[in-house]
Amino acid sequence: MQKLKNKRVVVLGASGRIGFSLCERLAPHNEVIGVARFTDEERARALNQMGVETIPLDLAAEDLDALPDDVDWLFIEVAYQHGAEQHPELAEALNVHLPARALMYFRNVQGVVFASTGNVYGLPGRVITEEDREAPIGVYGLTRYAGEQVVKFFCREFNIPTVILRYFYGNNEHYGIIKKIATTLQAGELPPIWMGAQINCIAHEELVERTLRAAPHAAVPAFVMNLTSSNPYPLSTIIQYIARELDITPPPLNHIEERERMTLAALTPIQDRLFGPTEISLEQIVKRVCKPLRKSKSIKA
Numbered sequence: 001m002q003k004l005k006n007k008r009v010v011v012l013g014a015s016g017r018i019g020f021s022l023c024e025r026l027a028p029h030n031e032v033i034g035v036a037r038f039t040d041e042e043r044a045r046a047l048n049q050m051g052v053e054t055i056p057l058d059l060a061a062e063d064l065d066a067l068p069d070d071v072d073w074l075f076i077e078v079a080y081q082h083g084a085e086q087h088p089e090l091a092e093a094l095n096v097h098l099p100a101r102a103l104m105y106f107r108n109v110q111g112v113v114f115a116s117t118g119n120v121y122g123l124p125g126r127v128i129t130e131e132d133r134e135a136p137i138g139v140y141g142l143t144r145y146a147g148e149q150v151v152k153f154f155c156r157e158f159n160i161p162t163v164i165l166r167y168f169y170g171n172n173e174h175y176g177i178i179k180k181i182a183t184t185l186q187a188g189e190l191p192p193i194w195m196g197a198q199i200n201c202i203a204h205e206e207l208v209e210r211t212l213r214a215a216p217h218a219a220v221p222a223f224v225m226n227l228t229s230s231n232p233y234p235l236s237t238i239i240q241y242i243a244r245e246l247d248i249t250p251p252p253l254n255h256i257e258e259r260e261r262m263t264l265a266a267l268t269p270i271q272d273r274l275f276g277p278t279e280i281s282l283e284q285i286v287k288r289v290c291k292p293l294r295k296s297k298s299i300k301a
């Protein structure tokens with residue numbers, strides 16, 4: 001299927017990890033409008049240099065009227081996660097009300113890509129697929145699940161082709177679960193129980209590439225897909241790879257029932273059928289994430 005070309009595209013969350021990379025990929029072939037608060041002005045400048053028009057807006061509080069509505073595609077890459085339990089009103093505003101307001105405002109677009117999360121499955125304690133029932137937990141999970149329902153509703157109501165991507169665990173040297181585990185091991189500790197016993201890991205650039213490839217599959221009713229590595233990895237394997245890269249001996253990982261119960265891990269049969277299995281291996285991700293960590297360790301030494 002064709003990638004987006006010669007389109008007018010709005011990216012909500014353009015300064016974020018995924019939104020920024022999407023703008024970077026879309027800008028050479030499309031007219032791109034990037035929206036965020038741009039708390040880091042440098043991000044806006046970098047986007048402008050790529051030819052992206054940036055519009056600063058607080059999407060939790062301000063009207064969308066400042067945005068053009070004659071656009072072809074809409075990417076929603078915004079969510080309120082950290083602090084959701086303490087500030088449920090902000091989680092509701094960004095995770096539920098914003099998708100509703102955006103789909104109403106941009107109801108004439110050719111397609112919508114909505115970034116959701118594996119957290120809509122809650123903590124199943126096993127490996128799941130899109131066939132499994134969602135069972136979100138806590139304010140974050142619940143508001144993301146509610147956001148999906150809102151998107152599904154407006155997709156049908158206004159006949160807007162939509163794809164809902166449930167991302168799990170993007171990684172690069174700047175962010176992600178591999179970096180978190182590596183720094184925990186460097187501090188001589190084991191990864192916390194909440195990380196579970198099996199974890200998916202996808203390279204950031206592959207997640208972005210597959211987001212773009214998923215866009216033309218937008219449909220009514222909304223097309224829903226897990227987007228992560230094609231299979232999860234045992235935490236013990238991840239620890240072993242990281243320890244090798246960092247040249248450390250990690251504490252032993254004993255079997256703990258609670259860790260098993262906290263597992264949120266996925267298979268991605270729909271993604272694999274459309275695009276084939278993910279190509280960047282766990283080993284490649286670990287090498288890349290650990291390289292700067294190894295350097296910083298030797299600088300300190």
Ligand SMILES: NC(=O)c1ccc[n+]([C@@H]2O[C@H](COP(=O)([O-])OP(=O)(O)OC[C@H]3O[C@@H](n4cnc5c(N)ncnc54)[C@H](OP(=O)(O)O)[C@@H]3O)[C@@H](O)[C@H]2O)c1
Pocket residue numbers: 012013014015016017018019035036037038039040057058059060061076077078079081094115116117118167168169170171
């Ligand atoms: N990356 C992953 O591995 C992953 C995994 C699961 C789900 N997801 C989902 O994918 C989407 C993008 O993730 P990400 O990692 O790119 O997130 P991120 O780096 O945290 O980016 C979030 C974006 O939202 C903007 N934003 C936050 N509050 C805003 C507000 N009130 N008004 C306007 N803009 C606001 C931020 O910019 P400003 O601060 O400048 O406003 C930023 O551009 C999110 O829905 C996230 O839940 C990502």
